[in-house]
Amino acid sequence: QVQLVESGGRLVQAGDSLKLSCTASGSTKHTLAMGWFRQAQAKEREFVAAIGRGGTISYYTDSVKGRFTISRDNAKNTTYLQMNNLEPEDTAVYFCAASTTAIINKWPVDLPDYWGQGTQVTVSS
Numbered sequence: 001q002v003q004l005v006e007s008g009g010r011l012v013q014a015g016d017s018l019k020l021s022c023t024a025s026g027s028t029k030h031t032l033a034m035g036w037f038r039q040a041q042a043k044e045r046e047f048v049a050a051i052g053r054g055g056t057i058s059y060y061t062d063s064v065k066g067r068f069t070i071s072r073d074n075a076k077n078t079t080y081l082q083m084n085n086l087e088p089e090d091t092a093v094y095f096c097a098a099s100t101t102a103i104i105n106k107w108p109v110d111l112p113d114y115w116g117q118g119t120q121v122t123v124s125s
Helices: none
Strands: 002-007 011-013 018-026 033-039 046-051 058-060 068-073 078-083 092-099 119-124
Touching (some): 018 033
Antiparallel strands (some): 002 018, 018 078
8 A cells, every 4th residue: 555645735826936846755675667647627637747656757647748847766765746837727735646657648547546635725916
């Protein structure tokens, strides 16, 4: 079993930057591919970004390309999501996800094997 704990979500203004963290614990000896999803109120959960085990391959949904950066520090079992130039449309609960997949592409919602509890990001205009 793997446990994921997100942190860093808060209220910010449009144009601000924010960095989310996701720390993994448990049976992490087999490095997992990591990803971020988000779910806005009354909307379905959507893919944001994913990063491979080695940290060199990543993929982003179109709406965050050029603004968000996913990274990971395997020594710390932590994955990050750096979010710049935030927009009100980025307001959502952000979920960390982990998967045994080797595919780094747009993950479907049913792909991850593990989920965090989510952290709220609110961007005011």
